[in-house]
Amino acid sequence: MELIVFDLDGTLLDKSSQISAFTRDTLALLRERDVAYTVATGRTLHGARDLLEGHGFSLPQIFKNGVVIWNPDQQGYSHRFLLTQAEIQHVLEGFIREGVAPFLFTLEPGDRHAIYHPPTLNAAESRLARMLGRDGPLPLEHLSKLPATADITNVSAIGPEPAIRRVVDSIADEEGLVAYMGSAIEGSDLFWVDIHHRGGSKGDAVTTLKEELGLKRVICFGDSDNDLSMFQLADEAYAPDNAKTDVKSAATAVIGHHDADGIAHFLRERFNL
Template sequence: MERHEPPLSTQRLFRMVVLDIDGTLLDPSDVVRPVVRAAIAECRQLGVPVALATGRRLCATRPVLAELGLPLPLVLVNGALVWDAEREEALAERPLARQALARALAEAEREGLGALALRGLASGERLVLVTDPLPALPEFERELLPRTGELDRLPAAAVVDLPDVLTIDLFGPERALRRATARLARAGLPVYHHGPFELIPALPRWVANVHAPGVSKASGVEILARRFGLTLEDVLAVGDGENDLPLLRRAGLGVAMGNAPDYVRAQADAVVRGHDEDGVAEALERFVLEPWRRARSLA
């Protein structure tokens, strides 16, 4: 695996750490390894706050916080929700406006794609399966209902009027999905592709998240950074996916995991080992802990 060394100008003291969860913080067994946990704890002991930035919703992220035993700040749903886990309150929520919802669902209808909407906190993060005129997805109902316990069904015309949709997830064959998302991106809507739908691997469907204009992990982290009196230049960010790229590009140092796709690694400032080899611990040791120890020894 290639290793990118950041330029000397980036060998500085980062004052905030932001970690992606899936494929980054969690190993292939979906657990946080002890060495990663220890590196996070040492960052916090040095006074460097650690936050998580993920495409997950809040209820799916709480188990990760419980495993860590830490009330870390959260950027959720790719930046559509920013959450203060210590105070248990939202710092920002960025739903799609009616026009954006209508455009996303029109593109889904045009390409014969399925759609799933995620509503905000006031609605209990409810999932809505978008129906008529979009295609029925009975396999989604069979798989998602037992997993989530909640799944509403609404026609597209009713979904357009919902005031709190944080993301529309589109599902379909890759070529059809990319035709739709290319048009949505040209219309100014952020789109993040995730490849095949992981919850139902047998389905020949890809998934993409569509958000309100300006929503990204970078925009969410910027809100958190300001609360600490910092900017994105003070942030070390680690991730592995397409939805991490806006943050990796704008952070003071963007670090890609070794398990990230080639196009993600190519756009990062540095590359570390994969999540099967404690890559997060390597990133924190090289770019945060070692510089802070050196600075303290010289003080």
């Protein structure tokens, strides 16, 4: 039996960050054929839950690029690679030296999630803080309130490209950390970055799911650098036309654009739906 693994943003979702009607209907057809599917995304559980609701995502789901796996049946995490404050403190200090406010996403006792950050330093950071505080279900707290017992799933930031690159370069040789970055939609001169435990890759999490579910083959869909680890282990890996060049090069084939239901059209042909 095969397992299909979807990245979300830039892959399964359209440009409005939604599952289109055509893709919704395609997922329903997969369920009718008993084709297993799940997600592997850089989003948090809380940032993806509403999107996935009602679309048959009943299998364990991979969040924060493989840092955690959420089991819907057990309503808990079955796999986690978390960071302590001591392991990430120098990264926070690096951001602050560069004039960039880091946002810390935590997993605390009782599976409580929260986001902590210092005062924002520019308009893009302020917009991000307002968005997280308004649209997200996670508490948004000042960094000074970070509990000593909190574990950190990831550190995210947005700022000028040179500043972001200097922070990323400063941890490039660290065995325990990995960083993903790219151009931010907030402005051509801004970059986003996400830093987390190196052990928590999408590839590692997909391997875990494959073994736990007893499945034979994996088919992956993704568009960005954080998808390459699962492309490497997949039996088939497909990149939408909007994917980064290195992701296209690693793919079995390049298929339609994410905003033209490229993944759904491919699935209908691939599985004769």
